[in-house]
Amino acid sequence: MAGREAYITGIGQSEVGIRLTRSPLLLTVDAVREALAEAGLTIEQIDGVATYPGKMASFLGFSPVSADELIEALRIRSKWHMGGAELPAQLAAVASAAMTVKAGLARHIICFRTVYEAAALARPEEFPPLNRQFVDGPSQWVAPFFAISAANWTAQYAMRHMKRYGMTREQLAQVALNAHRNAAINPKARAIVKEPLTLEKYLSARMITTPYCLYDCDRFTDCSTVIIVSAGDALDEVKCKPIRIAAMAGSVNRYSWDQVEWPASYETGEDLWRRTDYRPKDVDTIQFYDGFAFLPITWIEGLGFAPRGEGHRFIEGGHRIARDGELPMNTAGGQLGAGRLHGFGFAHEAVTQLRGKGGARQIPGDPRLAVATSGGGPMAAALLLARD
Amino acid sequence: MSTPRPRPKLDADNRAFWTGGAEGKLYIVRCGDCGQYTHPPKPICRHCHSENVAAAAVAGTGVIDTYTVNHQPWLPGLEVPYVIARVKLDGVPGVYLTTNIVGCKVDEVDFGDRVRVTFEEQDGIWFPLFERVR
Numbered sequence: 001m002a003g004r005e006a007y008i009t010g011i012g013q014s015e016v017g018i019r020l021t022r023s024p025l026l027l028t029v030d031a032v033r034e035a036l037a038e039a040g041l042t043i044e045q046i047d048g049v050a051t052y053p054g055k056m057a058s059f060l061g062f063s064p065v066s067a068d069e070l071i072e073a074l075r076i077r078s079k080w081h082m083g084g085a086e087l088p089a090q091l092a093a094v095a096s097a098a099m100t101v102k103a104g105l106a107r108h109i110i111c112f113r114t115v116y117e118a119a120a121l122a123r124p125e126e127f128p129p130l131n132r133q134f135v136d137g138p139s140q141w142v143a144p145f146f147a148i149s150a151a152n153w154t155a156q157y158a159m160r161h162m163k164r165y166g167m168t169r170e171q172l173a174q175v176a177l178n179a180h181r182n183a184a185i186n187p188k189a190r191a192i193v194k195e196p197l198t199l200e201k202y203l204s205a206r207m208i209t210t211p212y213c214l215y216d217c218d219r220f221t222d223c224s225t226v227i228i229v230s231a232g233d234a235l236d237e238v239k240c241k242p243i244r245i246a247a248m249a250g251s252v253n254r255y256s257w258d259q260v261e262w263p264a265s266y267e268t269g270e271d272l273w274r275r276t277d278y279r280p281k282d283v284d285t286i287q288f289y290d291g292f293a294f295l296p297i298t299w300i301e302g303l304g305f306a307p308r309g310e311g312h313r314f315i316e317g318g319h320r321i322a323r324d325g326e327l328p329m330n331t332a333g334g335q336l337g338a339g340r341l342h343g344f345g346f347a348h349e350a351v352t353q354l355r356g357k358g359g360a361r362q363i364p365g366d367p368r369l370a371v372a373t374s375g376g377g378p379m380a381a382a383l384l385l386a387r388d
Numbered sequence: 389m390s391t392p393r394p395r396p397k398l399d400a401d402n403r404a405f406w407t408g409g410a411e412g413k414l415y416i417v418r419c420g421d422c423g424q425y426t427h428p429p430k431p432i433c434r435h436c437h438s439e440n441v442a443a444a445a446v447a448g449t450g451v452i453d454t455y456t457v458n459h460q461p462w463l464p465g466l467e468v469p470y471v472i473a474r475v476k477l478d479g480v481p482g483v484y485l486t487t488n489i490v491g492c493k494v495d496e497v498d499f500g501d502r503v504r505v506t507f508e509e510q511d512g513i514w515f516p517l518f519e520r521v522r
Contacts, residue, residue: 132394132463140396141428142486147393147444148462153486155456156474163454163499193521208474209458256428258474258486 004230006098008240008385009108010039011351012226016339017191018118020222024064027075028114031226032074032227039228040239041108045075048109049098052093052343053085060127061120065224069177070112080105088250089375090287090343091383094227095248101231108234111227113344113346118218138256149215151259151292154377155209158294162211164309167297169211171312173202175293176215176336178321183243185360192221192339202259216293221339225348243385246369247276250381257377264380265373269302271380272371272382280304284367285353286327287346290334295376301383303371328353328363343374347383391466393510401429404443409507409514414478418444427483448505449521450477453484458496471497475518491519 012034014027022030036043055066067083070076080100087093089111090113097109120127135143135263147153161167180197183189197215205213249271251264273279280303297311305327306314315321321329332338332349341348350370352358373382404415417426419433420440426433434454455473469488478484489497490506503518 043496133392134397135394136397138428140402143394144396144513145472145486145488145517146391146393146458146462146466146470147486148458151460152472153459154454156454156472159456160454160499207457207459209456209460211456258484259427259482 001106004102006101006245007230007232007235008094008227008245008351009230009238009240009242010035010037010041010226010228011348012038013188013348014224016221016223016341018221019122020119024114024116024224025069027222027224027374028065028070028112029073030308031112031224032070035110035226035228038240039230041228041237043074043076045237046108046110046122047079047373048097048106049076049081050093050097050100050109050111051083052087052090052113053217054083056085059130060322061117061129063114064116064127065114070110075195076110080109086254087381088268088379089381091347091372091374091381092250094229094347094383095250095381097229098245098248098272101229104231107231108237110230111344112224113342114224115340115342116222117340119222121220141256142258149209150257150377151212152209154263154292154294155212156227156243157263157298161297161309161312163369165312167312169203170199170213171316172216172293172297172319173199174318175290175296175313176202178318179290179319179330179337180215180333182323182331182361183337185386186332186338189333189338192219193333193337198270212292214334218335218340220290221341223339223341225344227344227347227351228371241355241387243354243387245383246278246386247272248382249275249385250379252331252379255378260378263295263298263302263376264378265298265302265376266308267302268380268382269299269304272384273304277382278369278386283327283369283371284365285331285350285363285370286329287370287372288329288334289346289374289376290330290336291340293336296329298376299373323361323363331358331361331363346374347385350385354385392463393462395421395511395513401431406513408443408445409509409516412507413445414448414505414516415443416483417441418479421426425432425480425483444479446480447478450475450518452489452497452501452503454499455489455497457497469494473497473518475503485516488517489520490517496520
């Protein structure tokens with residue numbers, strides 16, 4: 001029933017930089033062009049567009065481009081488009097596109113995430129910062145206490161892990177150390193990471209919000225990442241090796257960062273394995289959302305690679321998650337090493353590795369199965385990606 | 389912290405929470421039918437879906453479930469470090485508040501510390517902060 005399957009075909013990415021001057025719409029077009037070229041598709045064959053979180057007028061740097069604008073700019077004849085933040089985390093846009101092609105509403109959907117947060121800081125008159133003087137919605141329950149950043153919100157769960165399960169800073173550090181090692185050989189990360197990171201440097205870095213130091217928090221970046229999702233019965237139009245979306249999952253049950261007992265990565269992880277015959281032991285590489293260093297540990301536990309409360313021991317020393325380890329993680333450098341691409345970078349890198357196109361950072365063997373995730377606070381999404 | 393606190397927009401749902409401090413009371417929405425609490429406040433009980441809900445004064449004491457010491461000045465002039473905590477309220481099962489722990493040094497705060505609400509007023513909003521009970 002290939003017609004009922006959804007595949008990732010083309011992937012593309014613009015320049016990744018800090019304070020880029022090229023417009024965010026044109027960065028998106030750059031990523032679209034690369035993805036189309038890889039898939040061997042033309043823009044006339046695209047009949048859908050999906051994005052997360054949709055254009056945010058109040059916070060343009062966070063999301064400066066709408067699906068509508070891309071449709072208009074490239075003269076896409078869209079049969080189904082969508083863009084919104086009310087989804088279970090960033091990669092839910094890709095999952096929604098997969099549902100759309102499975103339902104037969106479109107054949108090839110461009111999914112994009114464009115971020116412009118570094119440029120916005122440099123050009124506040126064009127891209128005004130979020131007004132923090134007045135708050136409503138979920139932020140009213142945290143921001144008045146100067147718990148401004150998701151760093152503060154997720155750090156408290158990391159602190160709890162230290163208290164309950166004995167996680168140490170040396171164990172937590174492996175997420176950032178691994179990310180920096182991989183970013184160092186990723187040509188796309190050259191503008192983001194300039195120097196190698198050592199444990200000594202990590203431990204002496206300035207603290208942001210305990211237990212997170214500077215290297216545990218991702219860095220504002222300007223970039224667009226595109227994932228094209230194609231219907232199984234449209235693969236004869238595609239030139240690249242298709243990657244099947246073998247399972248997908250997402251969840252949110254409290255949309256409150258401080259009322260959840262466990263981050264949504266746990267529930268989402270359990271759901272993912274209910275929807276496939278693959279098991280964690282079959283996975284060749286993990287690409288886990290690391291906007292903050294503790295989040296991949298929740299994904300390692302949530303997806304059952306380690307029991308709950310033992311994720312930090314799983315990554316201890318860093319060997320297991322290294323490129324030549326048993327379960328290579330965040331091989332492009334993740335967001336801690338290669339910039340805040342905001343979720344889509346993990347699917348992009350999973351596909352790159354499954355196609356054997358990682359270049360210097362290509363993992364050994366013949367990787368056929370990867371997990372890519374996004375989110376990890378009250379909302380989360382996971383994709384299981386297979387090369388058949 | 390001399391920087392003004394980000395100010396919630398008052399509405400029918402949240403007014404009691406953000407202004408209860410004027411009477412020295414911490415209000416959480418409670419269901420008149422099943423007796424359970426709903427926070428953040430809503431005009432419906434999230435447990436039994438009854439609309440017979442109203443803000444009820446709670447004890448205003450609790451324990452520190454978890455916390456973080458923030459060192460980053462997120463806003464201009466923000467004085468650091470300060471403690472952000474998730475407080476588990478006594479007698480209000482399942483409800484946590486994000487807050488600041490005040491009145492002590494940041495390195496004195498620990499998991500499980502008993503705390504009591506104290507209000508900081510700023511232009512008609514009464515921010516519920518917590519201090520350790522000695």
